[in-house]
Amino acid sequence: MADTKREIERKYEAAAGNELPDLTRVGGVSAVVDKGLAQLDATYYDTVDQRLAGASLTLRRRTGGADAGWHLKLPVSEGVRDEIHAPLSDTVPGYLSSLVRSRVRDAELVPLVRLRSARDIRHLVDAEGTLLAEVSLDRVRAERLSGGAGATEWTEIEVELADDGDPAFLDKVDKALRKAGVSRSSSPSKLARALEETGAPAARTTARDDEPPVTAGDHVLAYVRVQRDAIVDLDPAVRRDVFDSVHSMRVATRRLRSTFRSFAKVLDRDVTDPIADDLKWLAGELGVDRDREVLTEHLTTALSELPRTLVSGPVQGRLKTWSNERRGGARNRLITVLDCDRYLRLLNALDALVADPPLLKAAAKDPAKVIAKAVRKDFGKVADLVGQALDLPPGHDRDVAMHEARKKTKRTRYAAEAAAPALGKPAESLVKAMKSLQTVLGDHQDTVMARETLRELSATAYAAKENSFTYGVLYGREEQRAAAAEAALPELWRSVQGQVRI
DSSP: OOEEEEEEEEEEEOOTTSOOOOOTTSTTOOEEEEEEEEEEEEEEEEOTTOHHHHTTOEEEEEESSTTOEEEEEEEEETTEEEEEEEOOOSSOOHHHHHHTHHHHTTSOOEEEEEEEEEEEEEEEEOTTOOEEEEEEEEEEEEEEOSSSOOEEEEEEEEEEEOTTOOTHHHHHHHHHHHHTTOOBOSSSSHHHHHHHHHSOOOOOTTOOOOSOOOSHHHHHHHHHHHHHHHHHHHHHHHHTTOTTHHHHHHHHHHHHHHHHHHTTTTBOHHHHHHHHHHHHHHHHHHHHHHHHHHHHHHHHHHHHTSOGGGOOSSHHHHHHHHHHTTHHHHHHHHHHHHHSHHHHHHHHHHHHHHHSOOBOGGGGSOHHHHHHHHHHHHHHHHHHHHHHHHHSOTTHHHHHHHHHHHHHHHHHHHHHHHHHHHHOHHHHHHHHHHHHHHHHHHHHHHHHHHHHHHHHHHHHHHHTTOOOHHHHHHHHHHHHHHHHHHHHHHHHHHHHHHHOOO
16 A cells, blocks of 8 residues: 655755854754664666656656655656555555656656665654654765766765644744755656756656746647646546546536637537547546536535425435445446547647647737637627526526526636737736636536436435435525526626627
């Protein structure tokens, strides 16, 4: 099994004389405890073209010290990483391999660098002996194993915050170290420094274009690139079941599909349509579990708002059973999807699209004209669908029309997001307006799905000879919510129309 911990640390160039400065006067520190010297031997693995290093991921096999084994470090923010630990073995553990598959794909992981460190460890503890941070003086020797040659040596100071520690404590240590003449390291990690000093550093495989966008094609591709990167970046989080990761990846797939459709005059649909089909497939697989999760939250909240006198029978238990009955299977299915050839081909196709975009004639034109025209076209479709919904009486047909309007509202919002860097405030205002409209239409659709589910649960409860009264009460409340959303739509729509300036 693999364990995960949040690693918050800072690295510094060693002080003159390669000694640790006195840290006994750091605020909150009662004692500096000598924990001795550890000999660490780590081999870092990557592809030949350094795809992991290029994305600031590190995968290593380390012996020595208190946590010998395999470690995969995933960046969270500057100085913060999630470290996933697996037991020592001769080959890369399968679980860790899966977490880097969106980067590695069909390439082979090979030994890249060997780092041997003599680590002099100190613990900073408070008056109760509680660990605040671990400070180490690392004398490092790095040897390049592939993709370069030679060896290098250096000494550095590493300060790692204790588990569940206050990050502000690192600022206190930082102040003391700087006062002692110690400066922050210019390299984010030991591996990065080793790569820089023993051969060419890794080239980022997901690098953003440093040149500011000029043409319509530049702006559209910049947005496409961000969504492509989001899918690749989120892959490990989805596999780890990190909160909201599935939803975020699904949104990225939707944004890409919408972009391909909205800007069909910029990117050739003969190329993007097959990719869009695969994105739709992926979004569907991601939604199997997510839709039920969202609906469960909605119904659970609705149930909690009922007075006890209106709750009859094991409603909460049945709702929980309904929520969990497919979750395990859906979860396993999703992991299988992320490991399948179709998904990996989709990632490769997105890379190829970004590297060699199928630009049409309009891509070279003024974005203020090309992009604005596409956004106006999308907004026009929203206007037609909202108008249809407002003209229909309450019921199934209006529900369908509002749902279609919701989907087109999302598409217009995404198009406006892509347009914002080129069009500025008018596009930004449209994004906000579409969010407001999407909220009301989304709330309405939630009631539609909730009512369908309540009918299903009520029928199941009735067949089990349970009291189905509460399901009827909840159904009635969902009808009221739907009516409230429908009643709010005309005024909101007038407001939205007044905000549109594109």
